[in-house]
Amino acid sequence: MKLYFLAVLRRFKQNKLTPGISILGLTIGFTVFLFIFSWIESEKSYDRFWEDAGNMYRVELMQKSNGDIIQNTARNYNGVGPVLMNALPVIAAATHLDKDIITVFTPEASVQNINMFFTDSMFFKVFPRHLTGENTDQLFNDIHYAAISRSLASRLFGNQDPVNKTFKLNEGWEFIVNSVFDDVPENSHIKFDLILQRKALLYYMRNFDYATGQLDDSNIASFADRDPYSRGQWNGRRGYTYIRLKNGSTIQSVEDKYTKAISPCISHFAENNEEVTFEFKPVKSIHLDSKKENEMFANGSHIKVIAFLLIAILLIVTSVLNYINLSVASSINMRSSQNIHSILGAKKLHFFYGSAIESFIIFALAGTVSFTFSFLILRNGSSIFGFDILPTNWWMLLKWSTLLTVSGTLLSSVYPLIFSGKRITTVIRGKKQPNNKKSPLSITTLVVFQFIVSIFLIIGTLNIYRQLLFMQQSETGMKMEQTLVSFSPMTMIKKPNERMNLETFRNEVQKIQGVTGFTTAEIKAGEDYKRSSNNIYLSGQDQHKKQFAVAHIDYDYFDFFAVPLLEGKMYSTTFQEDGDEVILNETACKQIGLEPSEAINKMLFAENRNNRIIGVVKDHHHLSLKDAIQPVVFFNSIRWSRTVGYYFIKISPQDMPETIAGITALWEQLYPEEKFHYAFLDDTFNAAYTTDNNFGKVYLFLSLLTIAVAAMGLFALALFASKQRIKEIGIRKVNGAKVYEILAMLNKDFVKWVIVAFIVASPIAWYTMHSWLENFAYKTELSWWIFALAGILALGIAILTVSFQSWRAATKNPVEALRYE
Numbered sequence: 001m002k003l004y005f006l007a008v009l010r011r012f013k014q015n016k017l018t019p020g021i022s023i024l025g026l027t028i029g030f031t032v033f034l035f036i037f038s039w040i041e042s043e044k045s046y047d048r049f050w051e052d053a054g055n056m057y058r059v060e061l062m063q064k065s066n067g068d069i070i071q072n073t074a075r076n077y078n079g080v081g082p083v084l085m086n087a088l089p090v091i092a093a094a095t096h097l098d099k100d101i102i103t104v105f106t107p108e109a110s111v112q113n114i115n116m117f118f119t120d121s122m123f124f125k126v127f128p129r130h131l132t133g134e135n136t137d138q139l140f141n142d143i144h145y146a147a148i149s150r151s152l153a154s155r156l157f158g159n160q161d162p163v164n165k166t167f168k169l170n171e172g173w174e175f176i177v178n179s180v181f182d183d184v185p186e187n188s189h190i191k192f193d194l195i196l197q198r199k200a201l202l203y204y205m206r207n208f209d210y211a212t213g214q215l216d217d218s219n220i221a222s223f224a225d226r227d228p229y230s231r232g233q234w235n236g237r238r239g240y241t242y243i244r245l246k247n248g249s250t251i252q253s254v255e256d257k258y259t260k261a262i263s264p265c266i267s268h269f270a271e272n273n274e275e276v277t278f279e280f281k282p283v284k285s286i287h288l289d290s291k292k293e294n295e296m297f298a299n300g301s302h303i304k305v306i307a308f309l310l311i312a313i314l315l316i317v318t319s320v321l322n323y324i325n326l327s328v329a330s331s332i333n334m335r336s337s338q339n340i341h342s343i344l345g346a347k348k349l350h351f352f353y354g355s356a357i358e359s360f361i362i363f364a365l366a367g368t369v370s371f372t373f374s375f376l377i378l379r380n381g382s383s384i385f386g387f388d389i390l391p392t393n394w395w396m397l398l399k400w401s402t403l404l405t406v407s408g409t410l411l412s413s414v415y416p417l418i419f420s421g422k423r424i425t426t427v428i429r430g431k432k433q434p435n436n437k438k439s440p441l442s443i444t445t446l447v448v449f450q451f452i453v454s455i456f457l458i459i460g461t462l463n464i465y466r467q468l469l470f471m472q473q474s475e476t477g478m479k480m481e482q483t484l485v486s487f488s489p490m491t492m493i494k495k496p497n498e499r500m501n502l503e504t505f506r507n508e509v510q511k512i513q514g515v516t517g518f519t520t521a522e523i524k525a526g527e528d529y530k531r532s533s534n535n536i537y538l539s540g541q542d543q544h545k546k547q548f549a550v551a552h553i554d555y556d557y558f559d560f561f562a563v564p565l566l567e568g569k570m571y572s573t574t575f576q577e578d579g580d581e582v583i584l585n586e587t588a589c590k591q592i593g594l595e596p597s598e599a600i601n602k603m604l605f606a607e608n609r610n611n612r613i614i615g616v617v618k619d620h621h622h623l624s625l626k627d628a629i630q631p632v633v634f635f636n637s638i639r640w641s642r643t644v645g646y647y648f649i650k651i652s653p654q655d656m657p658e659t660i661a662g663i664t665a666l667w668e669q670l671y672p673e674e675k676f677h678y679a680f681l682d683d684t685f686n687a688a689y690t691t692d693n694n695f696g697k698v699y700l701f702l703s704l705l706t707i708a709v710a711a712m713g714l715f716a717l718a719l720f721a722s723k724q725r726i727k728e729i730g731i732r733k734v735n736g737a738k739v740y741e742i743l744a745m746l747n748k749d750f751v752k753w754v755i756v757a758f759i760v761a762s763p764i765a766w767y768t769m770h771s772w773l774e775n776f777a778y779k780t781e782l783s784w785w786i787f788a789l790a791g792i793l794a795l796g797i798a799i800l801t802v803s804f805q806s807w808r809a810a811t812k813n814p815v816e817a818l819r820y821e
Helices: 002-014 017-044 080-087 150-157 198-207 251-262 267-271 283-289 302-333 335-343 348-378 394-418 424-429 443-473 498-509 586-591 656-670 681-724 726-734 739-773 784-810 814-818
Strands: 056-065 068-073 091-100 103-105 110-112 116-119 145-149 166-169 173-181 194-197 240-245 274-282 382-384 387-389 483-487 515-521 531-533 548-553 565-568 581-585 603-606 609-617 632-636 646-651
Touching: 017 283, 017 302, 017 348, 017 387, 017 394, 017 681, 056 080, 056 283, 080 091, 080 240, 080 251, 091 198, 110 150, 116 198, 145 150, 150 173, 194 198, 240 251, 251 274, 267 274, 274 283, 283 302, 302 348, 302 394, 302 443, 302 681, 348 394, 443 681, 443 739, 443 784, 483 681, 498 515, 498 656, 515 548, 515 656, 581 586, 581 603, 586 609, 586 632, 646 656, 681 784, 726 739, 739 784
Parallel strands: 116 194, 145 173, 548 632, 581 609
Antiparallel strands: 056 068, 056 240, 056 274, 091 116, 091 240, 103 110, 103 166, 145 194, 166 173, 382 387, 483 646, 515 646, 531 548, 565 609, 581 632, 603 609
16 A cells, blocks of 8 residues: 555656646635535524424415415514414414614613514514523513613623613613523524513503603503404504424414414405415525515525535536546556556556545545635634625534545546546547447546536626626616715604704705705615505505505605606695695506506595595616516605604715714704714615625636636646647648647647537526526526627637647647657
């Protein structure tokens, strides 16, 4: 065995190029595979940390009218959980939670827009977290109690014990910290930092005096939960319902019986020819496999997981094929030495041992380097191009490094023996020597496969970046540049002077030098509409039960964002809180079956009253171009969803720091209890493209690596080929062959390979990219020139890679090649 090692090391010393290229290519392939596999494991790990996570389900809603889907949402009715739990013994716990937009205030700090839920006493039975506090079992017995996460406790109270400390929400609702729970891990589709009782929401709304900031506690004893079977609990869809099954139970038992349990509660839908069905989504699959309307947070993408896994496999395969090709070429180059060893009694098994040891050394070196590098980077987690990788177990990295090393060693040890008796020129050119059977996996086949991979990746990269540029450069129909956006003042919610302070701020902010406009709305470009309704239709006509988005905006909202008016008029300069005038977008007109010019002065039933259509605005992209434009009904009102809206301030690009400082000073003067938090609207809107941009960057990086690895192998293979034909080249030159003729002769096989690979790769790439583009509502077309350019680039890469060796061979003095002939 020692002799085999020494022989391998001697060959490495004599020819450093081949093992160097092999080790570098394999190290790149192994490292990328470990990184991508670690990211995939992070994505697949979502929500698996929950106790008995396999028993946890989200109850999702599908509603149809006359066979047409009017909503397919992650939200559900308030009464769903209790009704299912009462009727189906297999359900151990059910909870309903409602996310709200809040700011938390203490004398020392304020924290804006945290993840807070109004929920019920079953919440921690469905989502168990370790609670600490003096009376954690009393958390849901007193509406003044709250549970907060350890991280939020640190932000609000520093190093002090948070239990029994008080804080205020938004308009001044005061709560007491009863319990502190462990932070929810990052790999959770649901994230929460503050838990309050739903009863508290209802009680505070009825009994809080917004003028004095005091809560009337005299009615607490008589306050009771709402009946889950009441009609009111089966209309609104503001929250999310989750259930936990008892151990040993299956979701099939729920799916078979839930219809009977809820039928008395949904009779009013049946009377209107509407069908209500539930889907029970395993919590463990939500992150990667759920794309419902009204998702609580942005989920991952199963498509991206498959795409990155595919490219990792392609890179690994390309790296291994490079080594196999070079091993075959090297073994054929050593044919004379092998023949001598055979004469001296060496068996085929001895050649296998030598090949296996050489392969093992190369693969082990690559595996060791990739394992070490991956472990150092990933042991504490990492974020690469915006893709978060959780802390990775060293054992998992070692296991996969070992598996890749062993499998690669076995494959690459056996394969070269098949070609040990063939000339390199014969193998490369795909010709058959007498008395030799041609393998179906010749070097030609392997190299063509590498070109197929390269062309596929080039086409994919070009199309991905073309789509990203298309989305980012397309007009949204809204002018969002130089616009500051902030939440409306939380401390002013329902205060007697709320309207007066808003008008004062509107007037004074526009006096600040550099401010060019101001408006408000309950919606913000880049975020989903906060309200929707399927109870909107032309008055006097049959209800068609189609889904509309609903938005309450300022009178000058469309002028502020330069959204064109197609027909009718805009709102007047005063709010119409109880008015009956609405504006539609083009898509809403189409949904009700009218042209914009026909819609003006028609009466539209919406929000439980008749409204006159006074205008139609041009369709504009409120969300990114990944999403289709929704039909929207706009109301002129500051009755914002959940009483929270947005302030928009347009500023000049000149002297921006001074302008923002002036706005901040005005804010602090009018709203001294909270800080001015702002962002630029175009930045928050473009954040919707961040994930896709990161995907494009990673795809490009991995594609370039794969192509580079393939090119390295091609370079070494061209070196072997030119060495094998050096005497042929010398004879041709002696007989008058020109340099360009020699170059054409040496390169023509590579050109043929590229053409064959292009023919195979193009339809595969077309189908793949066509499927990917289906995820976008607005997309580019798959143009022929993309494919042509990919073929030209692949051909250029091949020719540039091999031409250096070809040029050296073609310009060499033929005397050196023929001196011993």
